Structures are given as structure tokens and as C-alpha cells.
Amino acid sequence: MDWGPIILTLKLALITTVLLFIVSIPLAYWLAYSKWRLKPVFETLVSMPLVLPPTVLGFYLLVAFSPSNDFGRWLNEWFGLQMVFSFEGLVLASMIYSLPFMVHPIQSGLANLSPNLREASYVLGKSRITTLFKVLLPNIRPSLLTGIVLAFAHTIGEFGVVLMIGGNIPGETKVASIAIYDEVEALNYGAANSYSMILFALTFTILLVVYLVNGGYLKRFWK
Amino acid sequence: MIEVSLHKKLMSANGEMKLNTGFKLEKGEFVTLYGKSGAGKTSVLRMLAGLLLPDEGRIAMNGTLWLDTNNGINLPPQKRNIGFVFQDYALFPNMTVKENLLFALGKKDKSVVDELIELVELGNLENRKPQTLSGGQQQRVALARALVQRPQLLMLDEPLSALDTEMRISLQDYILRLHREYELTTILVSHDVSEILKMSDRMLILEEGNIVKDGKPDKILLSKDVSGKFQFSGEVIGIQKQDFIFIISILIGKDLVKVVADEDEVKKLQIGDKVLVASKAFNPIIRKLP
Numbered sequence: 001m002d003w004g005p006i007i008l009t010l011k012l013a014l015i016t017t018v019l020l021f022i023v024s025i026p027l028a029y030w031l032a033y034s035k036w037r038l039k040p041v042f043e044t045l046v047s048m049p050l051v052l053p054p055t056v057l058g059f060y061l062l063v064a065f066s067p068s069n070d071f072g073r074w075l076n077e078w079f080g081l082q083m084v085f086s087f088e089g090l091v092l093a094s095m096i097y098s099l100p101f102m103v104h105p106i107q108s109g110l111a112n113l114s115p116n117l118r119e120a121s122y123v124l125g126k127s128r129i130t131t132l133f134k135v136l137l138p139n140i141r142p143s144l145l146t147g148i149v150l151a152f153a154h155t156i157g158e159f160g161v162v163l164m165i166g167g168n169i170p171g172e173t174k175v176a177s178i179a180i181y182d183e184v185e186a187l188n189y190g191a192a193n194s195y196s197m198i199l200f201a202l203t204f205t206i207l208l209v210v211y212l213v214n215g216g217y218l219k220r221f222w223k
Numbered sequence: 224m225i226e227v228s229l230h231k232k233l234m235s236a237n238g239e240m241k242l243n244t245g246f247k248l249e250k251g252e253f254v255t256l257y258g259k260s261g262a263g264k265t266s267v268l269r270m271l272a273g274l275l276l277p278d279e280g281r282i283a284m285n286g287t288l289w290l291d292t293n294n295g296i297n298l299p300p301q302k303r304n305i306g307f308v309f310q311d312y313a314l315f316p317n318m319t320v321k322e323n324l325l326f327a328l329g330k331k332d333k334s335v336v337d338e339l340i341e342l343v344e345l346g347n348l349e350n351r352k353p354q355t356l357s358g359g360q361q362q363r364v365a366l367a368r369a370l371v372q373r374p375q376l377l378m379l380d381e382p383l384s385a386l387d388t389e390m391r392i393s394l395q396d397y398i399l400r401l402h403r404e405y406e407l408t409t410i411l412v413s414h415d416v417s418e419i420l421k422m423s424d425r426m427l428i429l430e431e432g433n434i435v436k437d438g439k440p441d442k443i444l445l446s447k448d449v450s451g452k453f454q455f456s457g458e459v460i461g462i463q464k465q466d467f468i469f470i471i472s473i474l475i476g477k478d479l480v481k482v483v484a485d486e487d488e489v490k491k492l493q494i495g496d497k498v499l500v501a502s503k504a505f506n507p508i509i510r511k512l513p
Contacts, residue, residue, distance in 0.1 A: 116313035119274050122300040123307040124327040125372060134326065138317040 001194050004171055005179035009199075012087070012175060013155040016094040020102045020151050023095070028106035029132065050100050058164025061093050065165070083165075090166045090173055094155045101150040109143025110136060142214045149210045153203050224249055225376065225408065229270050229280040233432065235261045242266060242277075242432035248408055250285075250375075253399075255411045255419045255440065258429035264412045267429070268378045271410070272307050273300035284375070306369030306377040306407075310384065312361045314353035320364050321349040327371040339367040342404065343397055359390035363397060370405060377402070377409045383418065388495040391415075392460060392474075395422055416444055416497060417458035420476040441476060454501035455480075459494055473500055 031043060049057060065072045065083035075081045083089035113136060121131040137144065159177040166173030168182065176195050183192035212218050228245040242263045248254055256264045269275035271282065273289070276297065282290040289298045315323055324336045340349055343363040353361055362382055369377060379398070383391045399422060402409050413419055419426055419440045426443060428436040436443050445455060457480065461472035469489045471482045482500060484492075492498070 114311060114313065116309045116311055117315065119272075119300070120307070120309060120313035121315075122274070123272055123303075123305060124368070125301045125304070125329065126326075127301065135315050135317070139315070 001191060002179075005174050005176045005195065006198055008171065008174065009156055009176040012090055012094060013152045015091055016098060016155045017102075017148055017152045019091065020095050020098060021148060024099070024102040024106055024147065025132075025137075028103050028110060029136075031103065031107045032110035046103050047100050049097050054097060054158065054160030055164055057097060058093065058161040061089070061096070061161070061165045065089060085165070085167045085169060085173060087172050090162060090175075093161045093165050094158060097158055097161050098151040098154045101154045102147040105143045105147040105150065106140065109140030113139060145213060146210060149206055153206050156199065156203060224285060226281070226283045227271065229267060229277045229282075231266070231270070231275075231277040231280070233263060233266055235263075237261065240432045244429070244432070244434050246427060246434060246437065248410070250408055251406055252425060253402055253409045253411070253423045255413050255423040255426040256429060257413065257419060257426050262429040263432045264429055265380055268307070268380050268410065268412060271376070271378060272305055273298060273303050304372060304374050304376075306372070306374040308362075308365050308369050308377075308379045308382045310381045312353070312365040314361055314364055314368070316352065316354055319350050319352055320345055320356070323353065323364060323368050324371050327368050329372075331372075335371060335373065339370055342401065343367045357390075358386050359394060362386065362394055366394075366397060366401065370401060370407075373405065375408060377407045379409065379411045381412050381414070384414070388458075388460070391418070398422065416456060417474055420444060420456075421474060454499055456497060456499050459492055459496045459498055462489060462492065462494065473498060475500065 027046070031039065031046070062084060063069065065075065067073055067076055067082070067084070072083065075083060081088055083092060117135055117139065118131055121135045122128075126134070157177065158175075159181070162173065162175055162178055163181075166175075166178075168174050168178055174182075176199055180192050180195045180199075183189075183195065225248040227247070229242060230244075231242045233240045233242050240261075240263065244263070244267060256267060258264050266275060270277050270280065270290075277290070277292065279292050280290055281292070282288070284303075288294075288296050289303055290296060315326065318326060321336065321340065324339065325333070328336055340346055343366060345360070345363055345367065348356060348360060353364060356364070366382070382398075383394055386394065395418060398409075398411075401407070411419075411422065413422075423440050425438065426436075426440045427434050428443065455475045457473040457475035459471055460474050460479075461470075463470045463472070469484045469486065471484050471489070471492065473480045473482055480500065
């Protein structure tokens with residue numbers, strides 16, 4: 001069996017999750033505390049990948065990043081970025097696709113904290129940044145873990161977006177879910193089964209870890 | 224000295240309310256804000272702390288402007304150097320008792336943290352997380368944390384309302400001790416008459432966003448009757464049986480008074496009850512104190 005698609009899947013999920021985490025913290029902070037009137041529009045946009053067929057997202061990304069399009073050409077000329085049928089393109093598409101899975105847990109974690117914690121920190125002379133990193137984030141660790149793991153697991157499971165914008169290039173865009181489709185089409189049910197089993201076991205383990213940690217079952221081993 | 228003038232439209236339970244307050248506080252004063260819930264007490268504290276912006280207002284602390292809406296001055300809470308104790312304590316759950324205090328301290332000299340931990344008697348609890356402490360212990364941590372930065376102004380938003388009577392009385396003593404030790408100007412929000420009489424030099428009564436009374440608590444709270452009757456209101460803090468009679472300890476103002484009672488009277492009383500202590504038939508002796 002070719003391990004390439006599995007390794008590529010994990011690499012994609014890892015890079016996507018790290019970048020998404022960095023982007024999601026300020027975004028979730030803003031969504032949790034802003035009182036701006038247009039906020040619902042942005043909340044809706046963040047949630048869109050939950051309901052939109054992945055193919056729709058993939059289709060528009062494909063059109064937007066196509067080198068025959070001004071924006072795609074500009075990206076290519078100025079940054080040397082080829083977003084269509086490339087790993088970079090997959091990372092960006094996955095980030096958009098998994099955005100709600102990272103943002104929502106962090107946003108609701110922040111919103112559920114007592115506002116007095118934030119205000120107590122301000123009154124003690126602490127800046128917003130210090131308050132975020134020393135008070136708010138440490139107190140929503142379960143939400144952070146949930147966001148990280150859901151985004152990671154969701155990226156492992158994506159198919160439609162990858163198919164539209166990434167295609168099927170071995171070592172570049174051929175992730176495990178695509179490989180399964182490929183093997184089934186070629187009637188290699190054995191190989192398809194191996195990939196499927198690995199994905200099943202992987203995602204099951206990841207989710208199990210979240211429930212164990214957030215449910216406090218592992219604490220007795222740590223302390 | 225603090226000069227305050229605050230105006231804001233607030234949404235209260237009974238609809239829109241206009242808050243219009245203005246007062247001056249002297250250094251070292253212990254002032255209670257008294258009033259029904261929804262009268263605007265917490266809003267006044269939050270505006271003083273910089274957590275809520277009034278529509279119009281001015282706050283000057285010893286000549287430094289904290290707020291002047293006419294000139295666009297509004298110092299953020301971080302720059303006002305105040306101590307604020309929240310009703311729900313707002314201790315940081317991810318830090319131990321000592322870490323909560325050290326976080327407040329920043330990079331200053333650590334001796335004040337040890338001193339405060341000693342003053343509120345938390346030495347044996349300093350490595351515990353706040354969730355594992357009782358309400359009274361958490362409140363002591365919150366009190367100590369509010370004073371770490373040596374603020375000039377301490378504000379307490381109904382800090383004792385969630386505690387039982389014994390705990391409340393002991394915390395009142397801690398607050399008074401800290402108020403004197405650190406030469407604070409203190410504003411307390413309280414509903415509790417005996418607490419106000421015991422603690423404050425002055426009280427402001429807030430009704431529908433306006434200050435309707437301002438003066439010494441005993442004058443305001445005990446002047447219901449001027450017919451020459453001898454009466455005080457207080458709180459029962461102890462009932463002891465002695466032979467055939469009972470001795471009831473009552474806290475009146477800052478003083479503890481013992482009153483003799485019989486069994487029938489005691490049946491109706493329990494610790495924490497607010498009572499009126501009055502006498503008609505005898506003439507009190509008045510002697511000038513040296």
C-alpha cells in the first residue's frame with residue numbers, strides 16, 4: 001500500500017490546523033465581544049462552510065484562483081503562488097472549509113466566561129493582550145482543544161473541496177479521501193478498505209482523546 | 224479628594240431611567256451607596272472604574288482628570304489605579320491564590336503580596352485554586368487582590384451579600400482593617416442597615432438614578448422617630464442562655480450591646496435578625512466623654 005496519501009493528509013491537516021488556530025483566536029475574540037451592527041453578517045460568513053456543499057466552495061475558489069483570472073494571475077506574478085492544483089491552494093481551501101469548526105468553540109468559550117474576569121483584569125491595570133493570553137485563553141482550554149481537534153479531524157475528512165481545487169496529483173494534492181475514491185473507481189476494494197480503516201481509526205482516536213480530556217477522565221493520571 | 228458628576232440614560236427593569244449624580248468624596252472616607260436594586264448603584268461604580276461610559280460626566284481624582292466628556296478625556300480602567308471587588312469575586316480560576324495576587328502586582332516589589340496575605344489570614348491557603356475555597360475565603364482573596372496595586376480608591380459592589388451572617392461580620396472587620404491600614408477612600412454598595420451603620424462614615428441614598436439623601440448613616444437611618452424615645456436598630460449576633468434568662472448580643476452601629484430577654488422573646492429571634500432596641504420608661508444618663 002502507498003502511504004503517500006495518508007502522510008499528505010496528515011501534513012495538510014497539521015498545517016491547516018496551526019494556521020487556522022492563529023487566525024481564529026483574533027477572529028473568535030472579535031466575534032465574541034464586538035457590538036458592531038454588521039457582526040451577524042460576518043458570523044454568517046464564518047458559518048457558511050457548515051451548510052454549503054464543499055463543491056460550491058471548491059468551485060468558486062477554483063474560479064477565483066485560476067491563472068486565467070486577474071486575481072489568480074496577480075497572486076502568481078507577485079507571490080509566485082499557484083493556488084490551483086497545488087498544496088498551498090489546498091491549505092487555503094481547507095482553512096476556509098474548517099473555519100467554523102475552529103472559530104465556534106473558541107468564540108463560545110470566550111462568550112461563556114464571566115465578563116467580570118475580563119473587567120477585573122482591566123481594573124488591575126492589565127492590557128487587552130495580557131488579559132487575553134494570561135486570563136481568557138487559559139480559562140477556555142477545553143474549548144481550545146475542541147477547536148483544534150475538530151478542525152484537524154474535519155480537514156482529514158474533506159473530499160469535495162480537494163477534488164475541485166486540488167485534483168489528484170500524487171504527493172501534491174492526492175490526499176487519503178481522494179485515494180479511496182480512486183481505488184474504488186479502479187475496483188481495488190482491498191486498497192480502498194485499507195485507507196478507509198486507517199482514516200476511521202485515526203478520526204475515532206482523535207475524537208476519543210477530546211472526550212477523555214474534556215471529560216476529566218485523564219486528570220487522575222496527570223496529577 | 225474625588226469630584227464626581229455622572230449623567231447617563233440607563234435601561235432598568237422599569238424602563239428607561241436617567242442617572243444624574245454628583246458628589247464629592249474626601250480622602251479616607253468610607254461611603255456607602257444605598258438603594259433598591261436597579262437604582263443605579265452598580266452603574267455608578269462601573270463608571271467610576273471606567274468600565275461604563277456615561278453620556279456626560281466628569282471625574283477628577285485629586286486634581287487629575289479621569290473623565291471629562293466635554294473635552295474627550297476618558298482614562299481606561301487600566302490607568303485609573305483603583306481597587307474593585309466584584310459581587311462574584313471574579314478570581315482567575317487558572318491561578319492559585321498567590322498567583323492571583325502576583326498577577327495583579329506585575330513587576331513591583333513582592334513584599335506587599337505577603338503583607339496582604341497575612342492581613343487577610345490566607346497564608347495556609349496561598350497555593351490553593353480559588354474554586355476550592357469557601358465564599359468567605361474567596362472574598363478575602365478578592366479583597367487582597369484589589370489592594371495589591373495600592374489603589375487610592377477601593378470600590379466594593381455588594382461584596383458580602385452572598386455570605387452568611389458570621390462570615391459577613393468577620394469580613395466587615397477585614398474590610399475596616401484594610402481601609403484604615405492602607406488609608407483608602409472606600410465606596411461600598413450595600414443593602415444591609417447594620418453593615419452600613421457599622422462600617423461607613425457617610426451614606427448616599429440613590430433612588431431612580433438620583434441621590435436623594437447624603438449624610439451620616441446614623442442620622443439618616445435612625446431618625447425615624449424624634450419623640451424623645453430611646454431607640455436604635457441593630458442586628459442580633461448572639462443568643463446565650465444564662466440561668467433563667469437569655470442574653471442577646473446586638474450589634475448597634477459599631478458597638479456591641481447586651482440585652483436581657485426572657486424565653487418567649489427569644490423564641491421569635493434568631494441570629495442575623497434585624498431588631499429595634501427601644502426603651503420608653505427610663506431616662507438615659509448622658510455623660511460627656513473626656
